[in-house]
Amino acid sequence: MNVSELLAQLPEDDFSSPAITESTExxxxxxxxxxxxxxxxxxxLHRFWTxxxxxxQIALAYLAVWxxxxxxxxxxSKRRLMETNLRVALKLFHRLGYLRGALAKLxxxxxxxxxxxxxxxxxxxxRLHFEAPPMHYPLIREVVRNEFGKSAEEIFPTFxxxxxxxxxxxQVHRARLxxxxxxxxxxxxxxxxxxxxxxxxxxxxxxxxxRLGKDWESAKSQFEEIRRMLHQEVDYVxxxxxxxxxxxxxxxxxxxxxxxxxxxxSGTRVLTTDYIEGLHLRDYLATNPSQQSRNAFGTKLYVAWxxxxxxxMPYADPHPGNYLFxxxxxxxxxxxxxxxxxxxxxxxxxxxxxxxxxxxxSLVEEVVRRICGVTRQDPALPDYIQMTHDSRDWMMxxxxxxxxxxxxxxxxxxxxxxxxxRATRKRTTRGNPMYVYFNRSAFxxxxxxxxxxxxxxxxxxxxxxxxx
Amino acid sequence: MRVxxxxxxxxxxxxxxxxxxxxxxxGWQNTTTRGIAQAAGIATGTLFNYFSTKEAIAAALIDEAxxxxxxxxxxxxxxxxxxxxxxxxxIWSGLAKLRPFRKFLGPAAETIFSPLARSxxxxxxxxxxxxxxxxxxxxxxxxxxxxxxxxVVTQLYWTLYLGVFxxxxxxxxxxxxxxxxxxxxxxxxxxxxLEIATGREIQ
Numbered sequence: 101m102n103v104s105e106l107l108a109q110l111p112e113d114d115f116s117s118p119a120i121t122e123s124t125e126x127x128x129x130x131x132x133x134x135x136x137x138x139x140x141x142x143x144x145l146h147r148f149w150t151x152x153x154x155x156x157q158i159a160l161a162y163l164a165v166w167x168x169x170x171x172x173x174x175x176x177s178k179r180r181l182m183e184t185n186l187r188v189a190l191k192l193f194h195r196l197g198y199l200r201g202a203l204a205k206l207x208x209x210x211x212x213x214x215x216x217x218x219x220x221x222x223x224x225x226x227r228l229h230f231e232a233p234p235m236h237y238p239l240i241r242e243v244v245r246n247e248f249g250k251s252a253e254e255i256f257p258t259f260x261x262x263x264x265x266x267x268x269x270x271q272v273h274r275a276r277l278x279x280x281x282x283x284x285x286x287x288x289x290x291x292x293x294x295x296x297x298x299x300x301x302x303x304x305x306x307x308x309x310x311r312l313g314k315d316w317e318s319a320k321s322q323f324e325e326i327r328r329m330l331h332q333e334v335d336y337v338x339x340x341x342x343x344x345x346x347x348x349x350x351x352x353x354x355x356x357x358x359x360x361x362x363x364x365x366s367g368t369r370v371l372t373t374d375y376i377e378g379l380h381l382r383d384y385l386a387t388n389p390s391q392q393s394r395n396a397f398g399t400k401l402y403v404a405w406x407x408x409x410x411x412x413m414p415y416a417d418p419h420p421g422n423y424l425f426x427x428x429x430x431x432x433x434x435x436x437x438x439x440x441x442x443x444x445x446x447x448x449x450x451x452x453x454x455x456x457x458x459x460x461x462s463l464v465e466e467v468v469r470r471i472c473g474v475t476r477q478d479p480a481l482p483d484y485i486q487m488t489h490d491s492r493d494w495m496m497x498x499x500x501x502x503x504x505x506x507x508x509x510x511x512x513x514x515x516x517x518x519x520x521x522r523a524t525r526k527r528t529t530r531g532n533p534m535y536v537y538f539n540r541s542a543f544x545x546x547x548x549x550x551x552x553x554x555x556x557x558x559x560x561x562x563x564x565x566x567x568x
Numbered sequence: 569m570r571v572x573x574x575x576x577x578x579x580x581x582x583x584x585x586x587x588x589x590x591x592x593x594x595g596w597q598n599t600t601t602r603g604i605a606q607a608a609g610i611a612t613g614t615l616f617n618y619f620s621t622k623e624a625i626a627a628a629l630i631d632e633a634x635x636x637x638x639x640x641x642x643x644x645x646x647x648x649x650x651x652x653x654x655x656x657x658x659i660w661s662g663l664a665k666l667r668p669f670r671k672f673l674g675p676a677a678e679t680i681f682s683p684l685a686r687s688x689x690x691x692x693x694x695x696x697x698x699x700x701x702x703x704x705x706x707x708x709x710x711x712x713x714x715x716x717x718x719x720v721v722t723q724l725y726w727t728l729y730l731g732v733f734x735x736x737x738x739x740x741x742x743x744x745x746x747x748x749x750x751x752x753x754x755x756x757x758x759x760x761x762l763e764i765a766t767g768r769e770i771q
Contacts, residue, residue: 238649242748289749291746291749
């Protein structure tokens with residue numbers, strides 16, 4: 101499977117079928133099933149690129165389907181133009197080497213949707229979070245020297261030359277401080293951050309001729325949100341600050357650990373934090389943990405997510421690579437690059453939606469008006485109201501359940517996917533850009549809990565966290 | 569009066585020193601051999617006994633810096649790293665040594681290292697090219713890729729080196745990190761070719 105084959109999945113001239121249909125979904129499943137047939141070669145640095153390619157291709161497949169559905173209502177000539185531009189854009193997207201890293205991250209998000217992705221693919225994508233990209237030591241040394249004027253050996257008494265984890269467009273090395281503290285040193289591939297804007301400008305320019313009414317305006321602002329968050333993810337100064345803010349939210353009795361940042365060893369391309377010893381989801385599950393242990397970790401996952409949400413800084417990237425299961429039962433949170441920071445307007449909207457969810461369902465129309473930007477006169481209003489009801493029902497299901505809710509229940513997860521595909525089919529995708537990441541985050545959390553087969557007393561967690 | 573070897577070395581160093589500060593202060597275009605001679609306190613005619621052109625002076629400055637980088641590289645180099653890492657270290661340490669002259673090196677290199685210029689022993693950049701390629705050849709051999717290499721591979725390497733050099737001279741990114749990325753990716757492209765070419769030679 102390669103990109104040309106993915107591109108071939110896009111119809112050339114036939115515009116008679118609706119853009120997003122069961123058959124598109126089937127195609128996507130077939131692509132993924134096919135990917136699962138081809139095991140990724142294990143060993144050597146080559147693997148990283150291959151795995152990146154794989155998840156980038158999955159992300160591209162999603163991207164293609166996602167973009168096509170914006171234009172299902174357009175006339176044939178507009179759609180033909182759109183298809184052509186989309187092909188060019190996808191080719192460009194694929195050619196930009198570093199963007200493969202970014203795309204790989206979207207692919208990882210996809211790996212978190214267990215019902216949609218075959219197990220083998222999800223497993224491979226999981227491993228990607230901890231594989232080292234090919235940045236050799238002489239390059240690492242220069243990035244560190246650029247940042248601090250000294251080499252890594254001069255700063256850290258021990259510094260492991262082999263990376264132990266992949267990071268947002270970089271890699272993580274284990275080291276030790278003079279004080280003896282074990283640390284994780286995250287190092288970014290040089291020059292990546294500044295190219296993001298330029299490349300997004302190019303992509304936007306390609307997409308510009310495609311603009312189509314209100315949906316396009318909303319899609320554009322969602323696209324802009326992705327660019328902004330991608331940019332934030334490679335901003336290690338911002339990440340250091342987010343990590344610090346997150347750390348302040350948790351008390352020892354929560355059993356949730358956030359690594360400390362060492363500002364004197366951190367900068368724009370290097371981020372030094374505590375090294376936390378623990379297992380990632382796959383390895384934890386391999387120890388055959390008891391239901392009690394799964395439930396305890398599941399509850400901590402849920403608490404951590406809600407705590408950050410109510411602090412107006414949602415953890416937007418809850419994928420398996422960002423959690424550690426510690427042997428003493430504590431949960432480690434890693435990687436705060438993808439944390440949203442809500443401003444006054446976003447806080448107000450978030451609180452409005454929260455009030456609608458927990459206290460006053462009659463606020464649905466106001467939510468639709470303000471968050472989706474759909475006016476009373478808009479003929480799509482009923483669809484949006486239905487979509488919001490659906491979303492609320494699914495999100496609140498664990499809350500209305502008496503006693504611990506079993507997140508291992510496949511039908512709950514399936515209902516979430518059904519809601520998303522209904523919303524996509526009805527094209528009720530306009531929304532405040534803050535929801536691009538919120539939805540990804542909510543799905544990510546539920547997918548984690550599903551894979552953990554955890555039972556969580558959601559009502560109790562909410563009761564505590566809404567008051568925090 | 570016979571000029572002793574010591575005095576010659578001393579004068580040569582004085583010329584290079586004056587050239588270095590003038591290139592930095594006045595830029596490449598505005599610096600003349602007459603100005604350099606004046607700053608070094610010698611007659612312009614005397615300067616020509618040492619360097620035939622302004623380019624030759626700049627080439628000597630580059631050569632000196634690269635020699636120092638090469639010495640350091642030889643002292644520290646081991647073959648337990650990959651060929652790609654070794655070449656990366658060699659090239660980058662050379663550029664790091666040239667950093668103080670970076671601003672004027674771009675325009676100077678246009679003539680000294682022009683890929684369009686015919687290479688001849690008289691051209692000021694030629695000694696640098698020969699030295700550098702010899703070192704690269706020795707490194708490749710030490711890493712288990714013995715020559716002789718097809719000339720196209722050597723030519724390809726040198727062209728790439730000049731490309732990285734030119735990019736670096738004009739690179740305004742912090743710490744020239746864009747050049748770091750370019751060098752890394754260039755070597756990722758080239759080194760496998762070098763290895764394949766060697767493999768063919770062995771067969």
